[in-house]
Amino acid sequence: MTTPASPADALAAREKLPPEEFRRRYLGGDQTYETVTAGITTITLDHPGQQRWLIFFACSLALLGLFVVSLGYLFLAGVGIWGNNIPVTWGFDIINYVWWIGIGNAGTLISALLLILRQTWRNALNRFAETMTLLAAVCAAIYPLIHLGRPWYFYWNLPYPNSMLLWPQFRSPLIWDATAILVYLLLSLMFWYIGLLPDFATLRDRAQSRRKRQVYGILALGWRGTALHWARWRQAYAILAALAVPLVVSVHSGVGLLFAASLEPGWHTTVLPPFFVFGAVFSGFAVVSLIAITLRQAFNIRELVTDAHIDLLAKVLLGTGLATAYGYLMELFIAWYGGEPFEQALMLDRLGGAYAWSFWGVILCNVVAIQPLWFAAVRRSALALFLISLSVAVGMWFERFMIIVITLHRDFLPSSTHFYWPTFWDWATFAGSVGLFLTFMLLFVRYLPMISIFEVREMASEREAKGGSR
């Protein structure tokens, strides 16, 4: 064992740790090939904590019901049931869209980018992070559809051959955005499903009941774990990962361009696309942390999602948070330095206008709240990270509100100024979309392996092969 055989060994070497120690940090010491498999499949097949799950599921289902009712009324009456107006033509619809798509950014980043970079610590996180991405992207994708004045014509936004011989207007950032989301959604779905294949096979093999065997069997697409299967699988997975990484950037740049392509103060700036990408990763990691900590607590899988994972998530959160804070700072600086009066008026409005609470909310939740993460003790505390992540999720929502509403409610001509306040239906739709997310997240936790069995198993087996014992 003179040369490090695996990437994990390389990492361990960089961190000046013995490989065993490194592995122990990202996989609980007692975990073996068998315990990993049993631990995860038990959750899926035997449903521990059924009662608690049912309570949560009922609540989520109620919210989902609210979503259905909200949408029903929306389609019946029109977008006027929301608080949107002229000039604030975009309110909760686009705020929540941007917020969700931001959250939806982290999963693919964790899975694809870290896979390519061979960061094996991702193995414990990638499955639920991907699921979160998929669901958040679905929640996000719903908004542009329902926010239309005439949603039944949504497909006019897509390039398809039609009798009117009309294409979409390709200069519109909305088209770029729609395309980016659609591609992102499809790719994320494929990536997620292909990643699940070996685990479906494991479940099929371990399921007790006939029906479960059948269902997981069908989902496993005949996976037998042969060398050829694995070879093909690795190829496909790597290609999808390579495709997914640029999409992480393009999706949120597209959202940034949705604003940057206008002339509006606070929007018409080139910094917006990268700034939005950083913000997205930031909020995505916050929500991944929330989910990781919750699952760890709920299903007692501390040996799979270890304190070291928590520490890493916290570090990423701090890093992206600082990048986002730099963005806030630059916006203010450029407004001052550029000397453009409308831009300056906008920044003053952010600092002290009617919606200043959103700006100070951003500063408090996204900048101040993450500073304790400089300390290792805080980073290792699951509770602290949970609270900070929650604060970031809220803060990023404030940021979307700030960017959209403050610019629109007062842009150039003071005569057009009009304030925006969400209505009950705005909140109901938002809560409903959270319900949608939670419902499917809970179904995922219940019926699919929330942690990639085969990848964690690989870590365990590598350790066994190398060290033999602890």
Added chain:
Amino acid sequence: MRQPSPAANRPPRSREQWRSLDELGLTADAEAELTAEFPSAMPLLNGPDRRAFLRLMAASLALGGLGGCEPEPAEEIVPFVRDPAGWVPGAPLLYASCHVQDGIANGVLVRTFDGRPVKIEGNPSHPWSRGATDIFMQASVLDLYDPDRSQAAARLGRLASRQALENALVERMAGLRASGGRGLRILTGPTSSPSLIAELEGLLAALPEARWHVHAPIDRGQLYEGARLAFGTPLETRYAFERADLVVSLDGDFLDPGPQQAGYAGRWLERRRRGEAEGRLIELHAAAATPSLTSAKADHNLVVEDRRIEALARALLARLDGGSGGEPGSEVEAAWLARAAVALDASRGRSLVVTGATSAPATHALVHALNARLGNTGATVAHTDPLLARAAEPEASLVGLTRAMAEGSVTTLIMLDVNPVYAAPGELGFAPLLDRVEFSLHLGAHPDETAARCTWHAPLAHPLESWGDARALDGTVSLIQPTVRPLYGGSTPAELVALMRDGQSRDGLGLLQAYWRDRLPAGRFEDAWREALVSGFLAGTALPERAPPPARVPDASAPPAEGLDVVFRPDPTVWDGSRANNSWLQELPKPLLKTVWDNVIAISPALAREQAIATGEIIEVVTADGGGARGAAWVLPGQAPAAVTLYLGYGRAGGGQTAQGRGYDAFQLRSAESPWRRGGASVRKTGEVATLVTTQELHRLDGHDFVRVHTVGEPAHEEPHEHLSLYPEPKPWPRAWAMAIDLDSCIGCNACVVACQAENNIPTVGAEQVGLGRDMHWLRIDRYYEGPPEAPVTHFQPVPCMHCEQAPCEVGCPVEATLHDHEGLNLQVYNRCVGTRTCSSYCPYKVRRFNYLDYTGGKPPSIQAQRNIEVTVRGRGVMEKCTYCVQRIAHARINARQEGREIRDGEVETACQGACPTRAITFGNLSDPASAVHEARRSERHYTLLEELNTRPRTTYLAKLAPAEPEGKA
């Protein structure tokens, strides 16, 4: 099958339990009796079976339908075998008519499509109004289709047939004739109609004991009273702005809403534009206690207490006589006075001192004296006999009527097109007096407050469906001709008076022709009549000028009681409440307040500070005699510290769904003797807050130059920017539509806004939706203040779509629903729009409007009938905006192509342009160097709104003019 017997069919009745009084009372005896009398109806009484029920319903429906019918007039219907000359299906036809407000006419052209009047245009050949319009003219077409209009006669609030009404009236008149009409009183609105006056005089001649009273909520009584003070006889005063080099307005209203606006505003601005061409400013000095459109437009505006106006006039008079200027006022006042006096002195005989209909008689008399002293009388001021019948006779007023009613000497009261129960001054107590009148008849457009208290109510025909005449401000007789058959069979006052006269029902045309037959040149009546109908007026009927006796200076009036001065003003959009059921006018932002659907109590910033009252708080105005009005406070910049303005026209208890239940009723606080002002008032906070709806929340320019000001004779203060672009310059447009709006000519009157609404089928959305920020006006008038709130400079800026050549909206739209056409119009394709609202988000001018809800669906059929067939009605979820009236451009394009020529300059007139009383809007082809809009773009006043954004708007502005010296800021 045997029918079960009636008794078996019925559940057994218990004597303890019964379901209805009928059931309880239906004894066996009665039942037997009924069976004998109506054998076939008995099964029905006992709960009809299914078949009988259906039979009964069918019969009821059929009979119910029949019963609701009025007999149609017997007229032959002849199909168009050949189209009448000049009639093309679907093409508009214009008819000349006139619009009468407070008895005074302005000429209009009614645009009709297939027999439906849809739009009012100004009548350019009318000698007084000369094609100008105002909001009331523009909105009057909607009144025709008002679904709340009175549609049938009523007796004590129950529907009655027209025949019953006529019978009752004729019978009543027969009874009255015996006593020479004793106890008969007729109350009309203000009228200048020669035929109606003759009709009434004829009736009064036949019934010498009968009396005719006139009630006008917005009257010219102060005017006539002032002339009586000065000249000893009531006279009409007419100003010749076209000859004035200088105008001094002492609480004047020549630019304010009212029948005078259309004629005066255009003449003054024409003079001002001519002055600019001569290189000088035709200045307007104004003093007012409560800001008005006139004071807002003034170059030197003085905010002064209402009680000081008279003193100001006296001081001016003294200064012109070489005196020192009367009693001392504030420093600002003295400065204003000195400047006005010097200017007046320098242009004797070529200047004009004006005042308004709401000014006190003494002020009017002093203004007459001032004009006489300046040599203006006969030069820029002309006098004629009063236009309005009996408006100057105290005994013919409402006060005279109520006195007689209180004495019990009124047994029959006929009210023609008036609503005194609502609009009479509160102190007269008109409503209870009306209840004591034996026979009262109300002819009105709506089942309003007065109709509810009368024994009879008859529907009034709308001017667009009836015949009539009225005089314009210069006396020109203008004809009212119908453009549609009466929708609900109403009558005109003249028709009703004719019926009263001899019991014969006559039609309006017959009455009108009968009157004019004797007065038009003998022998060629038919030609003259036809000519008059085509032109809309009788040429040469302007009232002759009268040389007044030397003006006497009236004695000083007694100063009002200490305290706040309550000043009454007609509401700028719903006027005296008679227009309150018109949703266009309700949703039209008040020019200075920018509030909609409500009236407010305007207070000064100083008073607001002193009593800690914020805009929107509900306050109570209490007068010395204990009367009070509760309404929402509005801190109005430019309001004199001690002035409290109450706006009439709201607080309606009847008169239609739109009119009712909004705002407070200021008429209650009014006194008959001094209708426009009351001293000794105080305000009290109530602690409640109202939800006021405004379309513009911010009013400060904040250092930006959205509205630019230009001093006459100075060069353009800015070089045009260089247009930088990464893209190649577009090819020159063969035709490039463009609009230039002259901000100096804009008086903020809103006529363009209503015209746009009428032309383009713009829906009204109601107070709640406006409050949410969803008003649909394609054209808005931004109103900005500059300077201190105590005495600000007011700017108006109409903002339609800019039709940017590099339009930000077009970049955003994902479905290409907004795009450029080949003539540079920024189009909106409604049926392609999916409603992402990106275009509006991207629009720097925020001129786009979105159908957040279904604002056009489900409207009553009559409202749908008003719609312009040339403009798409937009449904829910679609973006819309100003199109430069693309339908009118298309018309011109087709006509020009058919005739094989270019579109002439001025051939396309947008709705806003056509409506503007001051011709502030120029529209045309920018590529044509000879076009007016091209000419406007070369003006040194020309500028572009937000030019730095490089959107290259097609709509541009001409800066406001300002005097050379610094503004008279207080």
